Amino acid sequence: MFHREYEKVLQENNQLRSRVSDLKKNNTDLFIENSTLKSHISSLQANLKIIYKTTKKIFKDQIGAFMDVLKGDMDKNKVENHMEKIHEQEKKKVRQKNMGLER
Numbered sequence: 001m002f003h004r005e006y007e008k009v010l011q012e013n014n015q016l017r018s019r020v021s022d023l024k025k026n027n028t029d030l031f032i033e034n035s036t037l038k039s040h041i042s043s044l045q046a047n048l049k050i051i052y053k054t055t056k057k058i059f060k061d062q063i064g065a066f067m068d069v070l071k072g073d074m075d076k077n078k079v080e081n082h083m084e085k086i087h088e089q090e091k092k093k094v095r096q097k098n099m100g101l102e103r
Helices: 004-077 081-102
Strands: none
Touching: 004 081
């Protein structure tokens, strides 16, 4: 009777050890996958940063050129440039806001 219970407990112990081993392997695999994904995320973040800065520069250049042409046409035709007025007002608001934060 004792021998049967011992065999049963021994078999259960072996099954649990096998399960623990499988879980450790799975944990290691997940850890490696997590590290790979973190590396991939860092790479994607760097790519996005470059894309953002490049796009911002291109749009700034294009919009600046457009605004220069528009301003020239407005001045040539002696028409008041409301877009330039609004732009200057917004720049003034930003400067005032920044001045308030520099305490």
